[in-house]
Amino acid sequence: xxxxxxxxxxxxxxxxxxxxxxxxxxxxxxxxxxxxxxxxxxxxxxxxxxxxxxxxxxxxxxxxxxxxxxxxxxxxxxxxxxxxxxxxxxxxxxxxxxxxxxxxxxxxxxxxxxxxxxxxxxxxxxxxxxxxxxxxxxxxxxxxxxxxxxxxxxxxxxxxxxxxxxxxxxxxxxxxxxxxxxxxxxxxxxxxxxxxxxxxxxxxxxxxxxxxxxxxxxxxxxxxxxxxxxxxxxxxxxxxxxxxxxxxxxxxxxxxxxxxxxxxxxxxxxxxxxxxxxxxxxxxxxxxxxxxxxxxxxxxxxxxxxxxxxxxxxxxxxxxxxxxxxxxxxxxx
Ligand code: TYM
Numbered sequence: 001x002x003x004x005x006x007x008x009x010x011x012x013x014x015x016x017x018x019x020x021x022x023x024x025x026x027x028x029x030x031x032x033x034x035x036x037x038x039x040x041x042x043x044x045x046x047x048x049x050x051x052x053x054x055x056x057x058x059x060x061x062x063x064x065x066x067x068x069x070x071x072x073x074x075x076x077x078x079x080x081x082x083x084x085x086x087x088x089x090x091x092x093x094x095x096x097x098x099x100x101x102x103x104x105x106x107x108x109x110x111x112x113x114x115x116x117x118x119x120x121x122x123x124x125x126x127x128x129x130x131x132x133x134x135x136x137x138x139x140x141x142x143x144x145x146x147x148x149x150x151x152x153x154x155x156x157x158x159x160x161x162x163x164x165x166x167x168x169x170x171x172x173x174x175x176x177x178x179x180x181x182x183x184x185x186x187x188x189x190x191x192x193x194x195x196x197x198x199x200x201x202x203x204x205x206x207x208x209x210x211x212x213x214x215x216x217x218x219x220x221x222x223x224x225x226x227x228x229x230x231x232x233x234x235x236x237x238x239x240x241x242x243x244x245x246x247x248x249x250x251x252x253x254x255x256x257x258x259x260x261x262x263x264x265x266x267x268x269x270x271x272x273x274x275x276x277x278x279x280x281x282x283x284x285x286x287x288x289x290x291x292x293x294x295x296x297x298x299x300x301x302x303x304x305x306x307x308x309x310x311x312x313x314x315x316x317x318x319x320x321x322x323x324x325x326x327x328x329x330x331x332x333x
Pocket of ligand 1: 009010011012013014020021022023024025026027044047133134137138146147148149150151152155185186187188189197198199
């Protein structure tokens with residue numbers, strides 16, 4: 001496929017309210033790609049149902065997330081912004097790719113192992129084949145780069161393996177995508193459990209983008225610092241994971257370098273440091289929260305933008321899917 005510009009694709013699940021990890025690791029970087037790439041951004045509601053969702057809540061979260069992506073700076077006229085279930089090509093290609101993905105490969109996925117341990121009563125086939133749907137998302141758009149946080153690197157690597165296997169059999173059908181992982185914010189850890197990534201499944205240590213300023217400040221004031229006796233702000237990921245995570249968050253929120261932040265807080269105790277990080281995060285998230293609230297007041301406009309995004313996405317995805325179907329030997333209708 002001949003392209004004028006390289007393509008960037010990324011997705012996010014509407015399975016919970018978006019948090020600081022999503023924002024720092026992914027969302028806030030997404031708009032910056034719009035200058036150099038043709039960008040495609042997707043609210044992946046089909047991925048979300050691998051865990052049980054309340055239908056009305058899923059609908060509400062999908063609309064809210066769509067608005068939040070615009071509030072973060074994604075321009076729905078310049079980029080393709082859409083909801084995954086509005087474009088059936090994703091599920092269709094995922095089926096075909098399932099037949100080019102090995103059981104052993106899927107069994108090795110860290111996210112599958114984590115989620116099946118957490119949800120032992122619902123280890124469904126969708127949870128297992130989740131990465132092939134993600135591969136379909138990426139490959140349908142002949143994607144060159146995939147901006148994601150560190151935790152999604154393994155899925156993008158698997159996508160490359162699937163694409164390579166398919167291309168090896170049928171010729172150059174898919175562009176080989178590459179994960180792009182930000183230097184700052186690639187792995188935001190939980191405020192109450194700095195040894196594990198920030199995630200909505202541990203709500204006490206999770207700061208949500210739509211949290212009110214008082215709530216954000218409360219969570220930062222209660223953030224776990226470290227069990228050493230030195231009440232001092234120093235970056236050391238292994239000895240001081242809590243303080244180091246807060247320093248990373250501070251730098252990501254303010255744009256300050258780690259060295260500058262360390263000297264700013266040198267000699268100051270956690271009692272000064274933690275609220276300062278909280279304030280930096282409040283200011284960083286404020287415009288997103290306010291703009292989301294404004295956009296949610298006009299649901300009609302959001303629906304129009306969703307339709308527009310789905311049409312644009314389907315037209316690109318349709319070209320790749322037709323080629324794939326022909327290659328594998330399906331009859332034209
Ligand atoms: P999801 O919805 O879990 O997360 C969306 C984005 O947020 C990043 N992220 C984090 N970054 C830093 N620190 C954290 N604690 C943290 N938690 C989440 C994720 O890396 C991701 O970039 N499978 C994907 C969604 C997806 C997708 C795709 C992504 C579906 N199809 C195609 C890229 C391309 C997921 O569950 O992300």
